[in-house]
Amino acid sequence: MSKKNKHMDHKKDEEQKAAASQEAPQTEEVKEEAGKQEEPAEEQPASREVEELQGKLAESNDRYLRLAAEFDNYRRRTAKERMDLIDLANEKLVKDMLPIVDDFERALAAMKDSDDAASAKEGTELIYNKLVAFLKKNGVSEIEAAGKEFDTDFHEAVAQFPVEDEKKKNTVIDVTQKGYTMGEKVIRYAKVVIGI
Numbered sequence: 001m002s003k004k005n006k007h008m009d010h011k012k013d014e015e016q017k018a019a020a021s022q023e024a025p026q027t028e029e030v031k032e033e034a035g036k037q038e039e040p041a042e043e044q045p046a047s048r049e050v051e052e053l054q055g056k057l058a059e060s061n062d063r064y065l066r067l068a069a070e071f072d073n074y075r076r077r078t079a080k081e082r083m084d085l086i087d088l089a090n091e092k093l094v095k096d097m098l099p100i101v102d103d104f105e106r107a108l109a110a111m112k113d114s115d116d117a118a119s120a121k122e123g124t125e126l127i128y129n130k131l132v133a134f135l136k137k138n139g140v141s142e143i144e145a146a147g148k149e150f151d152t153d154f155h156e157a158v159a160q161f162p163v164e165d166e167k168k169k170n171t172v173i174d175v176t177q178k179g180y181t182m183g184e185k186v187i188r189y190a191k192v193v194i195g196i
Helices: 001-115 117-138
Strands: 140-142 157-161 172-178 180-182 186-190 191-196
Touching: 001 117, 117 140, 157 172
Parallel strands: 157 191
Antiparallel strands: 140 180, 172 191, 180 186
């Protein structure tokens, strides 16, 4: 073979290689593009599911926050209503006690001007009876203790006293301070002396 033919063959080989190298990247690019087009088709349902789940999560969080805010508002409102109710009850109680205070003031003024002990005693008893009636009207009643068996639900022992009579053992023999209940609740225990 001549040099010219060798040169031509070599040139043809180079051209073929160049053409092949140009085709190879194009084929790879085509494959990559085809792969890219296929991947989103596979990822699209997954991304839709993720978006739907994120939407549901956001909706659940929103509902939770609204519910928490509603509960907090409810709690504040009921606490305020409870305080208003207590204030109203206290106001009514004080208003109902004012006439008794007025009676005490009149009695004190009358005792200053008078030396009559019998009328002072009678006036004081009237005021006391009025006060006891007021307490009963509001559900307050005295705990009966004297002569009763000692009961820790109603009595508080402040002292013990030895007794010879077996019937008086563990029995209230003296009351140092009266106890009271309001409805079913003990508001002050009776302070008592019990026999041992």
